[in-house]
Amino acid sequence: MTSSTPARRRGRRAAMVGGILALVLLYVVVVLLYASGGRIERASVASGGSGQPLVLTLTPADVDGAASHLTLRITPGPDLGSYSSDQFSMDETVHVLVTGTDGSRTITYGADEVVGAETVTLTLDGFIEQWPFDRYTTDTMIVPLREAADGEGVPIPYELAVDGRVPGWNVTAQAVELPAMATEDGLITTLGVQFTITRAASTIAFGVVLLTLMVIAPVLVLTAAITVYRGRRKIEATMLGWFGAMLFATIPLRNFLPGSPPIGSWVDYLIVLWVIAALIAGLVIFILAWLRSGPAGVAAAESASGAHVQGDRSDADAGSDGGADS
Structure with missing residues (x-):
């Protein structure tokens, strides 16, 4: 020992x-x-053609999995090349065609107007219900055009560069070259970018840790309730408050998951629902133990104790009588 x-x-x-x-x-x-996590490896692709290309920097700014949207910031520069005399404006009007949005969109930079970043919203293809393993993709084609004499848009030499950082997400950008067009600047290839978006490893780890803590809570509750029910620990009515607090804390913890997966995601069917069920089961077991220890239970225990004491006295009296006879 x-x-x-x-x-x-x-x-x-x-x-x-x-x-x-x-x-x-x-x-x-x-x-x-x-x-x-969250960093985007800088990638660039050029369309070809003669002359200084117009550089368009694409910066993913935000990802909304619930709305299936990617916010993309398009910034001309840093060097506007032959399309600027002061590095702040265009010498001629340029229209930038962007596809993949809620309908095609055209950004217009007027001649001699100070240019700046423009924000577009791309539509993503994916399912947030698969959180935190949801995956989204989107394709966008971006082509800057100048106005020809006949009013038609003619592609100009340009370059697409992808850079930036989106906290909580991994964004992979892959350049896509589309059919080339013959212009007065030479053969120009229209360019596009394919974005692949997944949750960052830190977000997945955060969610796994939080879900693990949620699973530990009902294990503790059931352990305490079963121990009390078996009579190995004393019943304390104050434990009902602790059980209730654990039950009502489940939903706030679930809503604290990064990315706010909607109700009905796989985590609700596989984890959250059964956490709530286990907590309620522990509460039911504790209530049964508490009811069993009520007045009827106490009276039964007292009667059993009295019978035990009476039996001990009878045994003692019998023993004394035997000693007297001897």
């Missing part, structure tokens, strides 16, 4: 130290994943 006690204490200390190290390691991993 004496030798096993120190060994047991050492085992508990080792388990505690191991748990603390695991939590620290998990914390470091989540922080590193957040710091390294």
Whole structure:
């Protein structure tokens, strides 16, 4: 007995130290994943043709999985080339055709007008119900055009560059070359970009940790309720408040998931629903134990105790009578 006690204490200390190290390691991993996620590797592609190309920088600014939208900022520059005399405006009117939005959109930069960034919203193809493993794709074609004498739009040499950072998301941009067109500037290839968007590893880790904590809560509740029901621990009515708090904290925790997956996502069917069911089951078990320990239960316990004491007295009297007879 004496030798096993120190060994047991050492085992508990080792388990505690191991748990603390695991939590620290998990914390470091989540922080590193957040710091390294969200960046977009700069990519560029040129259309060809003679003359200085017009540079259009595409910067993904925001991703809305619920609305299936990608907010994209289009910025001319940093060098407007032959289309600018002061590096701030166009020498001639240029129309930038953008597809993949809610209908095709044209951005117009007027001659001698100061140009700046324009924001467009691209439509994504994907399902947020698959959170946090949802994946979205979209294709966009971007072509700058000048007005010809007959009023038709003629492509001009240009270059598309993708850069930026979207926290919480991994964005991959792949250039797409479309059929070339013969113009007075030479053969110009129309360009497009295909975006592939997934959740960052830090977001997935955040969601997994939060869902794990949600699963631990009903395990603790059921353990406490079953222990009380079996009579191994004393019933305390204040525990009902703790059970209720655990139950009502489930929905706020679920709504705290990054990316706000809508109700009806797979996490609701596989985890959240059963967490709530387990919490209610633990509450029911505790209530049954509490009812069983009511006045009827106390009276039964007292009668059983009285019978036990009476039996002990009878045995004692019998023993004394036997001693007297002897």
